[in-house]
Amino acid sequence: MTPLDRPTDEQLTLRAQSGETGALGLLLARHQASMRAVALSLLGYGPDAEDALQEAALNALRRIGDVRDPVAVGAWLRAIVRNASRMRLRGTRETPGLEGLDRLLLDDQEPNHPERIVDRHAMRDWIWEAVEELPQQLRLVLMLRHFSGIASYREIAAACEVPVGTVRSRLSQARAKMALALTSTAEQAHDDASVVTEGSRQEAEATLRAWESGGLPREISELWPVESEMVGALGRPGEHVHPVPVMRRYLEDGVRQHLRHVVAGRSIAIWEMDVTHDGALHVCPPNFAWLMFRREGRVERLRVVFPQPLAQERR
Known part of the structure; x- marks a missing residue:
């Protein structure tokens, strides 16, 4: 009920x-x-x-x-x-x-x-x-x-x-x-949406801390099972690419991500990041978003969405 x-x-x-x-x-x-x-x-x-x-x-x-x-x-x-x-x-x-x-x-x-x-x-x-x-x-x-x-x-x-x-x-x-x-005007701001979003925020912060320390604790590694796949610009068409080594590579190259905003539902989570890259080998946009599709709490696919440089020009 x-x-x-x-x-x-x-x-x-x-x-x-x-x-x-x-x-x-x-x-x-x-x-x-x-x-x-x-x-x-x-x-x-x-x-x-x-x-x-x-x-x-x-x-x-x-x-x-x-x-x-x-x-x-x-x-x-x-x-x-x-x-x-x-x-x-x-x-x-x-x-x-x-x-x-x-x-x-x-x-x-x-x-x-x-x-x-x-x-x-x-x-x-x-x-x-x-x-x-x-x-x-x-x-x-x-x-x-x-x-x-x-x-x-x-x-x-x-x-x-x-x-x-x-x-x-x-x-x-x-x-x-x-x-x-x-x-x-939503009378129930504490609805399940806010609870899920707060849980996802904690996962995001824990993931970033874990990657910077070089290891994933069990509760975070379960979020990124071996089946997880990086798709889009950072993936490789026709190949299965796991998100963890991709993100670690950018971290090792000097790119730092800082969580700015989280919105999440039961099957989709979006982590918006600000980026710094002082001395990094790769120069990334100043911000981008992780778009994650989940099943039973685990990430199936991760797509990193970058800014649209021509967005303002189309106006």
């Missing part, structure tokens, strides 16, 4: 569809690892992936009523992230972060007034309350972008008398604050 303090995905989805914002925040917290994995896989490590995740959180807010199979809401959330990521890969940066919230009509004849649009939304009160919490500059660009006919970057820039780059920056900040406000 499911404990009362750990509702199922189906229960949370139904509660979110009835207008309970905290339930949606809890769903996002529970599935954040798999959603982040999708963004990193498609966009690499960097600001584009962060923007895609923020847009996905806000799109989920608008579209939670579209979920027809509440049991499969995790797959639905990943699909939203995938779509947001692909939009960025195609370079369609003019798509609003709330994915066309300003284009929804009550019917084909009625005008596109913000009040009518938001009134359709089960969580309209939360939306306006969250918008009102934004600083004035961020609130202005968000309202123009999503709730007015002045929606293009150039039009907003002219209206606010700022460069287009400033508009993009402010929109990014506004989306981030809105997404953070959404997840912070």
Whole structure:
């Protein structure tokens, strides 16, 4: 039987569809690892992936009523992230972060007034309350972008008398604050997601300490069984490459990794690293992420995701 303090995905989805914002925040917290994995896989490590995740959180807010199979809401959330990521890969940066919230009509004849649009939304009160919490500059660009006919970057820039780059920056900040406000409404912040993430953080710290000391204690070696495989840029196509010797080689060459952030689910864990390499033989990017796929607690595959150097140029 499911404990009362750990509702199922189906229960949370139904509660979110009835207008309970905290339930949606809890769903996002529970599935954040798999959603982040999708963004990193498609966009690499960097600001584009962060923007895609923020847009996905806000799109989920608008579209939670579209979920027809509440049991499969995790797959639905990943699909939203995938779509947001692909939009960025195609370079369609003019798509609003709330994915066309300003284009929804009550019917084909009625005008596109913000009040009518938001009134359709089960969580309209939360939306306006969250918008009102934004600083004035961020609130202005968000309202123009999503709730007015002045929606293009150039039009907003002219209206606010700022460069287009400033508009993009402010929109990014506004989306981030809105997404953070959404997840912070989760009434049960101590849900299983946070417990799993904290356990993964401890594993990450223990792994880095063990590699620097030259040996893996039993509880960490069990995390990296002989079946573990390094894939992606640091692996070798057609060959089985274990992650431990690869990481040790970079360590011995002078590359040092410092844990910055962890997000984890039951089958996916993401460890984000800052990197220093004073005197190292290899010069690595200043940060990257470990993307790990697990089964029964053990790592099956590790993919190291590096920054996308061209991410900003596509904007």
